[in-house]
Amino acid sequence: MKIKSANFVISNSDVAKCPKERLPEYAFIGRSNVGKSSLINMLTGQNKLAKTSGRPGKTQLINHFKINNNWFLVDLPGYGYAKVSKSIKKNFQSFIKNYFLQREQLICTFVLVDCRHEPQKIDLEFMEFLGENEIPFCIIFTKSDKLKLSELNRNIQVYTKKMTTTIWEEMPQYFVTSATSSNGKDELLNFIDNINQGLEEGL
Numbered sequence: 001m002k003i004k005s006a007n008f009v010i011s012n013s014d015v016a017k018c019p020k021e022r023l024p025e026y027a028f029i030g031r032s033n034v035g036k037s038s039l040i041n042m043l044t045g046q047n048k049l050a051k052t053s054g055r056p057g058k059t060q061l062i063n064h065f066k067i068n069n070n071w072f073l074v075d076l077p078g079y080g081y082a083k084v085s086k087s088i089k090k091n092f093q094s095f096i097k098n099y100f101l102q103r104e105q106l107i108c109t110f111v112l113v114d115c116r117h118e119p120q121k122i123d124l125e126f127m128e129f130l131g132e133n134e135i136p137f138c139i140i141f142t143k144s145d146k147l148k149l150s151e152l153n154r155n156i157q158v159y160t161k162k163m164t165t166t167i168w169e170e171m172p173q174y175f176v177t178s179a180t181s182s183n184g185k186d187e188l189l190n191f192i193d194n195i196n197q198g199l200e201e202g203l
């Protein structure tokens with residue numbers, strides 16, 4: 001799939017105010033600073049669609065972007081940023097939770113993890129929450145340009161082992177991306193495109 005248009009639609013902290021249009025929706029979430037904004041900009045080919053910076057915790061709302069006039073890309077707030085106050089964190093968590101539990105058109109959630117890091121408790125707990133609520137998700141290992149291929153493979157192996165020796169029977173589908181080299185762009189967009197085509201054909 002080629003992205004021909006990517007337009008910002010609305011930001012809010014209330015799932016009831018998300019767009020009413022029944023388009024398939026794909027959400028991106030992860031710990032602050034995981035590279036979510038950079039990935040969204042890389043996928044859409046727009047430098048400034050999602051804001052990026054070295055300062056963690058910027059995205060604090062549910063942001064809807066309409067892609068090619070036929071699906072929504074949703075940029076969700078980064079979770080687990082330690083410097084956000086407890087009350088803000090709690091508020092974040094409740095509106096993010098509501099989004100996942102109530103947004104019927106959500107097709108797949110991409111959980112972003114930094115490929116350099118060991119599996120983090122907060123990510124594993126978040127995936128457990130998705131699993132318990134039967135919300136489909138994939139993992140995206142970001143910033144792959146920062147590792148040699150052998151290190152990357154080793155880290156993915158460690159991740160797989162952690163997942164499959166805890167609550168998961170198998171490793172969920174995953175993608176490896178880099179906002180710098182555009183690694184993983186085609187795979188990810190084709191994955192979304194295939195699902196959208198299936199939905200259009202009523203599969």
Ligand SMILES: Nc1nc2c(ncn2[C@@H]2O[C@H](COP(=O)(O)OP(=O)(O)OP(=O)(O)O)[C@@H](O)[C@H]2O)c(=O)[nH]1
Nearest residue numbers: 032033034035036037038053056057058078143179
């Ligand atoms: N080398 C490299 N750096 C990256 C990549 N993706 C993001 N970065 C850098 O990592 C930092 C954080 O990137 P962002 O895209 O702003 O991260 P974010 O997850 O949107 O951050 P929040 O708004 O805190 O949720 C920035 O300094 C980026 O330049 C990547 O694929 N490769």
